[in-house]
Amino acid sequence: MLESLVSLESMxxxxxxxxxxxxxxxxxxxxxxxxxxxxxxxxxSTNASPELLQxxxxxxxxxxxxxxxxxxxxxxxxxxxxxxxxxxxxxxMDGCISRTNSxxxxxxxxxxxxxxxxEENIAFSLKSxxxxxxxxxAEEKTEKKIKVEAxxxxxxxxxxxxxxxxxxxxTSKQTSxxxxxxxxxxxxxxRARRGQATDRHSLAERARREKIxxxxxxxxDLVPGCNKVTGRAGMLDEIINYVQSLQRQVEFLSMKLAxxxxxLELAMEDLSVKQxxxxxxxxxxxxASKPSLMVDAPLFPLDQQGSLDLSVINPxxxxxxxxxxxxxxxxxQSLYNTSSLGFQY
Amino acid sequence: MERQIINKxxxxxxxxxxxxxxxxxxxxxxxxxxxxxxxxxxxxxNSPQINQLSVKHEVDMALALSAQEFSWSRFLLQKxxxxxxxxxxxxxxxxxxxxERSGKEGGGDEDGETEEKLRExxxxxxxxxxxxxxxxxxxxxxxxKCLELQTIALKSIVQDTT
Numbered sequence: 266m267l268e269s270l271v272s273l274e275s276m277x278x279x280x281x282x283x284x285x286x287x288x289x290x291x292x293x294x295x296x297x298x299x300x301x302x303x304x305x306x307x308x309x310s311t312n313a314s315p316e317l318l319q320x321x322x323x324x325x326x327x328x329x330x331x332x333x334x335x336x337x338x339x340x341x342x343x344x345x346x347x348x349x350x351x352x353x354x355x356x357x358m359d360g361c362i363s364r365t366n367s368x369x370x371x372x373x374x375x376x377x378x379x380x381x382x383x384e385e386n387i388a389f390s391l392k393s394x395x396x397x398x399x400x401x402x403a404e405e406k407t408e409k410k411i412k413v414e415a416x417x418x419x420x421x422x423x424x425x426x427x428x429x430x431x432x433x434x435x436t437s438k439q440t441s442x443x444x445x446x447x448x449x450x451x452x453x454x455x456r457a458r459r460g461q462a463t464d465r466h467s468l469a470e471r472a473r474r475e476k477i478x479x480x481x482x483x484x485x486d487l488v489p490g491c492n493k494v495t496g497r498a499g500m501l502d503e504i505i506n507y508v509q510s511l512q513r514q515v516e517f518l519s520m521k522l523a524x525x526x527x528x529l530e531l532a533m534e535d536l537s538v539k540q541x542x543x544x545x546x547x548x549x550x551x552x553a554s555k556p557s558l559m560v561d562a563p564l565f566p567l568d569q570q571g572s573l574d575l576s577v578i579n580p581x582x583x584x585x586x587x588x589x590x591x592x593x594x595x596x597x598q599s600l601y602n603t604s605s606l607g608f609q610y
Numbered sequence: 611m612e613r614q615i616i617n618k619x620x621x622x623x624x625x626x627x628x629x630x631x632x633x634x635x636x637x638x639x640x641x642x643x644x645x646x647x648x649x650x651x652x653x654x655x656n657s658p659q660i661n662q663l664s665v666k667h668e669v670d671m672a673l674a675l676s677a678q679e680f681s682w683s684r685f686l687l688q689k690x691x692x693x694x695x696x697x698x699x700x701x702x703x704x705x706x707x708x709x710e711r712s713g714k715e716g717g718g719d720e721d722g723e724t725e726e727k728l729r730e731x732x733x734x735x736x737x738x739x740x741x742x743x744x745x746x747x748x749x750x751x752x753x754x755k756c757l758e759l760q761t762i763a764l765k766s767i768v769q770d771t772t
Contacts, residue, residue, distance in 0.1 A: 473744070480747035487751055501727035504750065508734045511757040515669065518764035522648065523665035525771045 644672035677756045685737025
């Protein structure tokens with residue numbers, strides 16, 4: 266088991282080898298000390314464990330993935346604080362180990378509390394966290410968040426414990442940095458459900474899938490009628506249909522325009538003149554000839570530059586529009602050109 | 611040179627800078643690009659009928675120019691400027707794609723289906739096939755919005771002329 270751990274660590278950590286090995290050895294010692302107690306406790310609490318296991322199972326994903334993502338992030342951030350936080354406190358590690366083995370009531374749920382603390386944005390020291398964990402373990406069972414439950418107890422337990430401890434130090438760092446919630450980090454936190462693999466590849470894949478589902482949700486709001494359809498395939502269907510219908514509409518309208526084009530000039534003169542006047546008088550937005558369109562236009566998020574730089578003439582535009590003959594056309598062109606937008610989501 | 615001086619003098623700063631919604635700015639840009647282009651088309655091709663393709667070309671060009679913040683617009687511009695025969699999405703090709711899609715939906719697991727559909731979306735988006743999936747999804751969002759605005763602008767232009 267230790268070898269597997271070591272291999273895991275060496276794979277994932279480059280800068281923390283020494284400290285990790287130290288921790289592993291320490292862990293090993295702890296486990297040896299604890300095994301006897303644990304066995305007794307396991308026997309006594311086997312009745313309680315299935316319930317707890319189930320209860321933990323539902324929340325397994327959150328914590329585990331949080332810890333792992335933290336675990337990955339910790340590499341760069343770790344340094345000297347690591348050994349400080351870890352050396353003296355043996356008790357909570359026992360708690361981790363024994364808890365996952367036996368679902369002990371009295372031992373702390375280190376990860377749960379640590380991550381919960383980070384959420385509450387309290388600058389606990391590691392020690393104080395763990396002590397509080399010991400006391401509040403019973404309370405945490407009723408907490409919604411994060412328990413670490415190993416699918417294979419031996420492997421996952423130690424892995425999770427390691428990541429827990431690292432996560433704790435990391436979360437303490439983060440709380441000091443002011444990150445109130447784990448979810449506010451740049452990484453998308455992927456949660457492994459019970460029974461799912463937690464190796465790096467599946468983790469990365471799951472993170473990727475989470476990102477994609479986020480974007481799908483945004484698209485769902487955007488496309489009308491997507492709310493009724495559930496499931497990715499249906500939504501994608503709707504989106505595809507919608508985009509196609511929009512493109513077809515544009516094409517149809519352009520065909521119409523092509524037919525109507527000769528009559529365009531006269532009507533467009535009025536339009537452009539009105540816009541021209543609007544610009545000069547600094548009226549906000551409303552184009553006199555198109556009042557209805559304001560209502561129809563889908564709402565963009567705001568954030569707009571104010572200055573209308575009328576002197577900017579798009580170089581690309583020049584390719585399609587050569588030197589216009591009429592003088593008023595030049596003026597209208599320069600007026601129409603505005604500065605770049607800032608579309609934001 | 612002279613024009614630049616004149617244009618600089620006409621520079622207008624709006625009193626309430628942040629109150630112009632991006633949709634309106636897009637629409638103004640779009641119409642400002644499209645209308646003169648159409649006029650020029652009109653003027654140049656007085657006798658022969660105005661080519662539908664060229665109108666479509668101008669329409670797409672106006673769209674690409676009005677939405678230059680997005681990567682798909684850059685792709686669109688490239689496509690348009692490189693080729694005079696615009697290879698924009700036409701309804702006929704879309705129709706064929708729909709039939710194909712319904713045929714393929716019968717078999718295959720869920721992931722395969724979603725992959726298929728994502729690929730289709732990529733085809734719809736200009737330049738979508740060169741992006742990865744995540745990027746494409748976010749680009750599709752703003753592409754849809756710009757398409758909507760474009761249809762509104764076109765409708766208004768058509769209405770004004772009739």
